[in-house]
Amino acid sequence: MDKVAVIGAGSWGTAIAFVLAENGHDCLLWTRRQEQSAEINERHTNEAYLPGISLPRNLNAVSDLKKAVEHAEIIVIAVPTKAIREICIEIEKYTEKPKLIVHVSKGIEPDTLKRISEMIEEEVDPGKRQAIVALSGPSHAEEVVLRHPTTVTAASHNQEAAERVQDLFMNHYFRVYTNNDLIGVELGAALKNVIALAAGIIDGVGYGDNAKAALITRGLAEITRLGMKMGANPLTFSGLTGLGDLIVTCTSVHSRNWKAGNLLGQGKTLEEVVSGMGMVIEGVRTTKAAYQLSLQYDVSMPLTEALYSVLFENVPPKEAVDQLMSRMKKQEIEDIFYK
Numbered sequence: 001m002d003k004v005a006v007i008g009a010g011s012w013g014t015a016i017a018f019v020l021a022e023n024g025h026d027c028l029l030w031t032r033r034q035e036q037s038a039e040i041n042e043r044h045t046n047e048a049y050l051p052g053i054s055l056p057r058n059l060n061a062v063s064d065l066k067k068a069v070e071h072a073e074i075i076v077i078a079v080p081t082k083a084i085r086e087i088c089i090e091i092e093k094y095t096e097k098p099k100l101i102v103h104v105s106k107g108i109e110p111d112t113l114k115r116i117s118e119m120i121e122e123e124v125d126p127g128k129r130q131a132i133v134a135l136s137g138p139s140h141a142e143e144v145v146l147r148h149p150t151t152v153t154a155a156s157h158n159q160e161a162a163e164r165v166q167d168l169f170m171n172h173y174f175r176v177y178t179n180n181d182l183i184g185v186e187l188g189a190a191l192k193n194v195i196a197l198a199a200g201i202i203d204g205v206g207y208g209d210n211a212k213a214a215l216i217t218r219g220l221a222e223i224t225r226l227g228m229k230m231g232a233n234p235l236t237f238s239g240l241t242g243l244g245d246l247i248v249t250c251t252s253v254h255s256r257n258w259k260a261g262n263l264l265g266q267g268k269t270l271e272e273v274v275s276g277m278g279m280v281i282e283g284v285r286t287t288k289a290a291y292q293l294s295l296q297y298d299v300s301m302p303l304t305e306a307l308y309s310v311l312f313e314n315v316p317p318k319e320a321v322d323q324l325m326s327r328m329k330k331q332e333i334e335d336i337f338y339k
Helices: 011-022 035-044 065-071 081-093 116-123 159-169 182-205 209-229 234-238 242-252 257-266 270-277 282-296 302-312 317-325 332-338
Strands: 003-007 026-030 058-064 072-076 099-103 129-136 150-155 174-179
Touching: 003 065, 011 026, 011 072, 011 159, 026 065, 026 116, 035 058, 065 081, 072 081, 081 282, 099 116, 116 129, 116 182, 129 159, 129 182, 129 242, 150 159, 150 182, 150 242, 150 270, 159 174, 174 182, 182 209, 182 234, 182 242, 182 257, 182 282, 182 302, 182 317, 209 234, 209 242, 209 282, 209 302, 234 242, 242 257, 242 302, 257 270, 257 282, 270 302, 302 317
Parallel strands: 003 026, 003 072, 026 058, 072 099, 099 129, 150 174
Antiparallel strands: 129 150
């Protein structure tokens, strides 16, 4: 039995804590809100994020971050990308002995263009962390807590740490592979949210399956192009955190990025969508970061550019699609890897 603290009690943080508690680990789930902590401890529910789900009775919540950090040998960070730095600074403050840090967040920081693990490295002193592992893959919280079969990847430069995380989470419905391509896993996890936003727009505008299939395929091509320029293994993007995550996020009604894109395609403004959903839409921030990366690495990313124009330059969604369709002719396979 390991002592684990999951930092962040949204839908995914709660689902991760659900798995850990069911696996028999001593897990504390941290939330900023005391009333949410009380609900989890007293009623064993988290209705705001996972309505109708009964949580394991051995899962306890706290609203005291110091208590959560001091309790744990392993810290699982499950907060939105924009909160990573702030929470890492607090975690370091309360850390005395080095801890294994796992993150389940999916995003890239705009302007700095840092991946999640790079942000953690910058904010948590090396003497206070054993290793950093990214746990990622096609995994909706709503299905995990129903114990539906789910498969993810634990990625790290430290193979031993990745295998420890694999052992921590593995059970009969939650399967974990390992991967040493941390760059590719984090990029795939982040950039699929960009394509998922675009997939939602495709559905919102009223286009069909042909358009969505093309979007997913060409989206994977431009993610692969950028990943290779940044040092990732291209095979990673054919795996769980590439193609797998792309499929589930672009096609599922559980996907908040797809939902946001769908509303944009129906004519809502970005401000209306963000305020109406009440949850973080990682794909919006990541679209800005991905666009900046395409310029920095001189990589052709037409889908990302088109979505950027919709989100930040007020180009109507249908006009952006029409512009994509009128691009110069290309050779498909060469375009995936070299253009």
